[in-house]
Amino acid sequence: MRGAAPYAAEFAFDGMVYAALVFSTIAKGRIVAIDTSAAESAPGFVHVMSHYNAPRMKPMMPWASSEKAAGNDALPIMQDDRIRWNGQPIAVVLAETQEQADYAASLVRATCEAEPATTSFAQAKANGTETAMLGGQPVHIEIGDAEAALATAAVSVDATFHTPYQNHNAIEPHAVTVAWHGDELEVHDASQSVAHNAWSLATMLGIDEHQVHVTSPYVGGAFGGKFMGTHQVLAAAASRLAGRPVRLALSRAGVYRLVGGRALTEQRLAIGAARDGRFVALIHTGTSTHIPGSPHPELAQFVSYSSYATDTLKIDLQWAYLDMVANAAMRAPGEAVGSFALESAVDEVAVALGMDPIELRIRNEPATDPLSGLPFSSRNIVKAWRAGAKRFGWERRNPTPRAVREGDWLIGMGCGAGSHMYAREPGGSARLTLAGDGTVEVAIAAHDAGMGTATVQTQIIAEQLALRPEQIELRLADSALPGLVPGVGSSQTTTAAATTVAAKHEVVAELLKLVRGDSPLAGLTADDVTPRDGGLAKIDDPGRHESYASILTRAGRDELTIDASGGNPTESEQYSMYSYGAMFCEVRVNAITGETRVSRLLGSMDCGRVMNARTAAGQFRGGMIMAMGLALTEETLYDERTARIMNPSLAEYHIPVHADVPKIDVIWTGIPDPHAPLGARGIGELSMNGTAAAIANAIYNATGKRVRQLPITLDKLL
Amino acid sequence: MYAKSGAIRINGTPVPPPDDPRVSLLDLLRETLGLHGTKKGCNQGGCGACTVLVDDERIVSCLALAVQYTGRDVVTIDALAGEDGLHPLQQAFIEHDGFQCGYCTPGQICSAIGMAGELERGVPSHVTSDLSAKRIELTDDELRERMSGNLCRCGAHNGIVSAIAQTHRAGQLSPRSSTKARRAAR
Known part of the structure; x- marks a missing residue:
């Protein structure tokens, strides 16, 4: 509110230089030559990095390819002469000021050899599509003969919907400030995934995960766009080459060039209904734009998995490949555009039946999950x-x-x-330290990009441990923290909630081990007590109470530290x-x-x-x-x-x-x-x-x- | 040619203009002076995150060359809070939940204060029905129209609008009272 909260582009190091990127202007081809002579004689020039001199690095690791992978593609970064999309960074220019870096970058001349590229959706479809994959399985589901049921339905709607490419447009552009201290890399990032990014940078640069420290205390909006990207790697590599700390703040156009958004979709939505409104056929098929190796399917069809009861169901998603920047997850990926098509079609059915659209939806409420049962x-x-x-x-x-x-x-x-599917990631953990004065420090590598994570986490920890919110010190968004939240979308809350519940049980169990014979809690077990008024109390006799501070003091302890984990999300296997x-x-x-x-x-x-x-x-x-x-x-x-x-x-x-x-x-x-x-x-x-x-x-x-x-x-x- | 003489007054403190004439007022604030409260969202005047007050009028500082602001009085978000606490609009943003990620907030706040000055001067907007009115009422439509140069992506619009409306109703949005402390300080 006073403008004092530090975002990624607001950390500074002594001797720091500024980066500017040069982007490719063709969609596909090879770099024949990059002439940097004019740039190198520009005022303030420090260094230039391109595929000619970039350090050897492993390619980006896409989401789900490993526990902490968080990239949008699997492409090498500045390792060869290939151009894979229009807007790909082909050189990084470093200079003493941003103005000097921008000017020097404008003097870089690249000679490129263009190759035939797939640059339109129509062309991509004509090239042939492939069935999309989700979790190793092709996205194709058939229950009964939906086409036949549609053909004979009393009322039917069969329509094609189109949704465009979109970008996240967080008001804070992506930015990173990096410094090498020997072989240790310090990174101040605008990120939804600090622990992922530390691991990813280490893996790509060939150093140990613990040699990379990523913080991201304030994030100016993310919406699925601020995971592991190209720019963090480029900044770290250029900094190593130049031997200087580097600030790389993407321009607004740079964000569009480097960070993809929602993919384009074409969806067929067909619904067949009986006269009473019951669905006898639901068909949701279509095509999304894609690049090979991208982990985000833009699965618009997902909304039709469980929304309505239907006699027959047909689901299919095809990928059409373009030479373009990989799409990313953008707030409610797939569902946002899929629900537009499905819910528009349901409205069309209501019109065709002359039925109220709410009543039509209620009439098609499923009793159990239509797919899994x-x-x-x-x-x-x-x-x-x-x-x-x-x-x-x-x-x-x-x-x-x-x-x-x-x-x-x-x-x-x-x-x-x-609708939005519940998700809780396995492996969420937190470190909780109860101090002698009764306050608690909680370390968890969750993130707050404006969603209220910090507020809500503090509140639920306070509630679970019967403390006041001001007695909780929450530490977030630092890869050096012991706690980890692997799910960084909307599953963050649920994952952290499970961890907090586990932490409460751990705290109770550990504190009871410290209780002395003269304590009001003496002889009680974990089943007998619950947190109450900043301490533990017997559930059916709250008068038997001892504060956390008192338990620790009498046990001669300064503090109690526990590491808690939420365990596996078995609830998702038992329920839809x-x-x-x-x-x-x-x-x-x-x-x-x-x-x-x-x-x-x-x-x-x-x-x-x-x-x-x-x-x-x-x-x-x-x-x-x-x-x-x-x-x-x-x-x-x-x-x-x-x-x-x-x-x-x-x-x-x-x-x-x-x-x-x-x-x-x-x-x-x-x-x-x-x-x-x-x-x-x-x-x-x-x-x-x-x-x-x-x-x-x-x-x-x-x-x-x-x-x-x-x-x-x-x-x-x- | 630009004037190389004189100082830019920033939050009451004289600051020499930069040697490099390409430096924007925004970059002077953020990179030279370390006043990071003013945010860079697009660097092309499209988002309003960099809004500051110059002689009590709102401008987007990314489209302002710093060397052109010698002799001018610049007030940024960093100086709006006084010794007696937050500016009433800053407080209202907290009470009305007028922010999520906080990145557009400094621009929204400075812009709203500048907007109040435009109302005082009778400057009409696209939705003002009486163009010759001496005093323009800050209706909901007026407020939303006049604040539309300040983008918010998190979706805190309702809270932002109600915070500004309440502060204006309380007579606490005027640029003169908002920047008085800063001007007295020099």
């Missing part, structure tokens, strides 16, 4: 629909399209369902676990210009226990606003001739601004999940899902126009 751990989407409909005034909606008008403005209401959202939208569409304004938004969530109402509401609103961008304005434009991004800029890539954002209402069922640690499921990505469909369905209700291609810009409504 597992029971749901806690599924209260119907309650969320009812509560949301009441709050939003859904009964005032006129189901006839283009029937409500105020002057030039057509007004409509729409809804859409969202998701969070749910019922999303409502009202739009006003100008009948003359096609301009769309979202006038009201409501999210009615069923997400397990809400740990902190304030930060949860912030997460829900944030996802809904990003989904407004998905629905209406956001698109990364690639030149289909060259695969170069044409709008790598916040001026030309339009994220929602204040004027676009109405007051957003969020409510939740508050029903804890009995099978999740502390009853909580992750929430950060949930509200991205279903919102874009709610907007598109509201636009249909307002105008009678069904737009199946995002973003729904005004030209599509004229």
Whole structure:
């Protein structure tokens, strides 16, 4: 609030130099020569790195290829003369100031030999696609004969949906400040994954993991875009070559060139329904853009795995390969764009049946998980629909399209369902140190990029140990910390919650070992006591209480340290676990210009226990606003001739601004999940899902126009 | 030619202009002076994260060449809090949950204060209905329109807008009162 929080580009070292990148301007080919003579004679020039002199490094390690791998591709970085995408960094120029580095970089002349490249989606599909893989399995599922059931269904919808490339656009551009101390590397990073990045850098540079120290105390937004990237490796390598600390802060255009976003998708969504609304066929197939070796499938079809009961189901995802920067995970990967298609199609079925779209959804509620047959751990989407409909005034909606008008403005209401799978990663751990004064230090390599992680973790540790939040000192986002949270998306909360519960049990057990014969707790076992008022108390006789400080003091101990781990997520093997959202939208569409304004938004969530109402509401609103961008304005434009991004800029890539954002209402069922640690499921990505469909369905209700291609810009409504 | 003489007053302290005329006011603040409160989001005037107050008007400091600001009075987020605590708008941002990651926050706050000055001067916006009005009411539409140059990606818009509205209603958003302490200090 005072501007004092240090972000990655705000750490400084003595003798630090600034980096500027030179990017390729072709999509595919080889570098014939790089002439750096003019750059080298520019004022302030310090060093230049290219494939001619870069240290030998192993390629990037993509997500899931190892416990701490966190890259978006498997490509070598500045190790050969190959150009693999338009915008690939081909040289790093170091100079005494950023201005000097930028100027010197502008003087580098690269001669490249272009080769035929795949630069458009149409061309990529024509080249032939491959069935996408998820967890080593091809993404192709068939239950019954969905095509036949569709053909004979009383009512059917069969439509194709398109969603564009998108970029995360965290307001803080990626940046890293690095220094070598002998063979030890110090890295101040803007990252969602410090422990992963320390391991990744060490592996790529050929040093030990413990020789790399990564911190990331403040992150200016991430949204899935700030894991392990190319720029951290380039900065570390260039720093080693030059023998100077290096700051590498990507320009906004540089972020677009180096860090991919959401892949482009084309989806076929077909639903066959009986007259009473029951689904007899659900077909969700399609194609996503991809590069070989990328770990992110952009699995739009995932939303159709468990959303609805259906007699027959067909799922298939194909990958079409382009010569472009690898796509990344972007807030609710796959689900955000998949729920747009699925929930738009459900709305079309409701129109075809003349049925209320909420009632149609409720009619198709599955009793158990449609694919696995597992029971749901806690599924209260119907309650969320009812509560949301009441709050939003859904009964005032006129189901006839283009029937409500105020002057030039057509007004409509729409809804859409969202879901997000519960995930808890194995191996989460934390170190907890209870001090003699009764305070606790908790070290956990989790991250807070604005989600409220620090607030919520402090709160749940305080609650579990019956301490006040100010008695907790939480240490986060430092790879040297002993605690690890392997899941760094929305599974972070659940993973850390399990760890905290385990920590509580450890603390109780260890403290009881220290209890002396004259203690009020003497003779009690772990089953008899619980944390209470900054100490332990007998559950059925709270008068028998001793404070943590007293237990430690009487035992002659300064502190007690425990390492706790949440164990394996066996709950996910026994139950189908998701969070749910019922999303409502009202739009006003100008009948003359096609301009769309979202006038009201409501999210009615069923997400397990809400740990902190304030930060949860912030997460829900944030996802809904990003989904407004998905629905209406956001698109990364690639030149289909060259695969170069044409709008790598916040001026030309339009994220929602204040004027676009109405007051957003969020409510939740508050029903804890009995099978999740502390009853909580992750929430950060949930509200991205279903919102874009709610907007598109509201636009249909307002105008009678069904737009199946995002973003729904005004030209599509004229 | 640019003026090489004179100093830039930054948060009340005279600062010599940079030798390199390419240095933006933003980079002077962040790299030369170590005043990191002002943020770099796009370096092309598209996001508003670098907004500062110059003679009580808001500008995007990434599009300002530092050498052109000699003799001018620059106030940044780093100096808005006084000895008696946070600026009322900073406090309101906390109370209204007007931020998540915090990176756009300094720009939002400086921009809102500059906006209040524009209202005082009767400068109309795209949504102002009466262009000749002496006093423009800060309606919800006015506020959101006028703050749309400050992007937020986390989605804290509702909290930002209510924090600014409350501070304005309380008569505590004016640039003159906001930067008074800084001007008195020199």
